[in-house]
Amino acid sequence: MKCYIMTRATKAGAAAKSPLGFCLHDHDACVRDALVAAETRCAAGGLRLTPVRRRVLELLLQEHRALGAYAILDRLREEGFGSQPPVAYRALDFLVANGLAHKIERLNAFIACVHPDEGHTPAFMICRLCDAVAETYSSPARGALGDAARASGFRIERTVVEAEGLCPTCITEAEG
Amino acid sequence: MKCYIMTRATKAGAAAKSPLGFCLHDHDACVRDALVAAETRCAAGGLRLTPVRRRVLELLLQEHRALGAYAILDRLREEGFGSQPPVAYRALDFLVANGLAHKIERLNAFIACVHPDEGHTPAFMICRLCDAVAETYSSPARGALGDAARASGFRIERTVVEAEGLCPTCITEAEG
DNA sequence: CGTCTCCATGTGATTTTATAACACTTATCG
DNA sequence: CGATAAGTGTTATAAAATCACATGGAGACG
Secondary structure (H helix, E strand, C coil): CCCCCCCCCCCCCCCCCCCEEEECCCCHHHHHHHHHHHHHHHHCCCCCCCCCHHHHHHHHHHEEECCCCEEEHHHHCCCCCCCCCHHHHHHHHHHHHHHCEEEEHHHHEECCCCCCCCCCCCCEECCCCCCEEEECCCCHHCHHHHHHHHCCCCCEEEEEEEEEEHHHHHHHHHHC | CCCCCCCCCCCCCCCCCCCCECCCCHHHHHHHHHHHHHHHHHHCCCCCCCCHHHHHHHHHEEEEECEHHHHHHHHEEEEEECCCHHHHHHHHHHHHHHHHHHHHCCCCEEEEECCCCCCCCCEEEEEECCCCCEECCCCHHHCHHHHHHHHCCCEEEEEEEEEEEEEEEHHHHHHC
């Protein structure tokens, strides 16, 4: 499954075969495939993708944007799930712990993972105008950061890499 | 001015000449020099390093750890400055906006900048046991992230790079 | 089948982090 | 000096996250 970010307009169509990032794609298929992949992974790993958890993942997948826990909670409440913050946070914790979603620290918000592969090091590109978020890969430990860590004896366990800027659509709109 | 992170014990002494990261150094000199550098920079740039702002910077410099806004506020209150959140947040905003401090997104906390040079791209190593934070450099735009950005037409304006893991001291204590 | 246990869900209450809105003071500059 | 912009202070409130505890359901096991 490949899933590319689509900003703004939701034109269904074949996804361009460019590297991960901002580009058009068939969003319905994207969501469907990701849910199937998540179910498969959970079944294989003995994890319980319960209704709330599944629904939260679905909500995240439907937007290629980061959603705050309270935005999710509002939806859950409307749909008859619990109405208190822990309901949303617990589902999100589960998804994040199992690599099905990521937290965008910069935004205090969450996004579905579009890279079903295990053990990747995600990086994000966040558009400061339209809030679209694209997930991609990084290997920060290979560059200057890794050098500094090795030199000083720091053991990296996890990295947060988030780039803020302008997505292609917003660049065009802003500059003509 | 060079300023290295000192975790735990505060042994004064010559700083090891290793790359930026975790290592011993003369902390008093580190703080003093950083304050002088900040004053110089502010004077040169027409910025007003007022008493609250200066004091907040000093508080941050005294610890090589990230401090939450409310921890800072507590100190300010004790010292007769204003006692409400905006007092701390405004000083922190000023310091961050002018490159004298950084926000550690992962921790929702702030740390003094130890790299007086303009326009650097900071990266942080955060120890999950003792909370020490070391600042170093990164060039995320040169690696996989930069490739993805260029390929998809995303314009990076700012990056957040934070590595979480174990500092040398905590590795030793945990395993030694 | 019962029941024990673990995990998940639900709720109320609280803590932590951050901002809005407005009054007052001080610095700067014509 | 007076106008204006910037800084400080306060009250109030919003937003994000966690704690503590009760309830309920799925599997494991006798």
